[in-house]
Amino acid sequence: MEFQDNKAIYLQIAEWICEKIILRQWPPGERIPSVRELAVDLEVNPNTVARTVEFLQNEGMVYLRRGIGLFVADGAVEAATAYLRREFIGKDLPRVFRSMSLLGITAEEFLQGYKAFHHQSN
Secondary structure, X not given: OOOOOOOOHHHHHHHHHHHHHHOOOOOOOOEXXXXXXXXXXXXXXXXXXXXXXXXXXXXXXXXXXXXXXXXXXXXXXXXXXHHHHHHHHHHHXXXXXXXXXXXXXXXXXXXXXXXXXXXXXX
């Protein structure tokens, strides 16, 4: 995983985990890698991953079963989707609109680009 400088690493890891949950690569009820395993795989400090896990627990996406491991919570898909939507609408979308304004991209051009992208990705 490549990290960006403009966002806390623990939040970038949280988004990565959210994507895995939304794509059902880690479905509800499934055990996911431990803090230590994730830290090794992502080449980050275990404290950073622990902060991510605490954040995801507070958001209702994962839960810890002492002595057993970390699991994806029921309702995690919805919680992950809601979190990423909030992030997109609050942070990414304003940047998109600013760029559109600066570049003179109309809503129609944007929709055409979206439709072309959507068509290619399906």
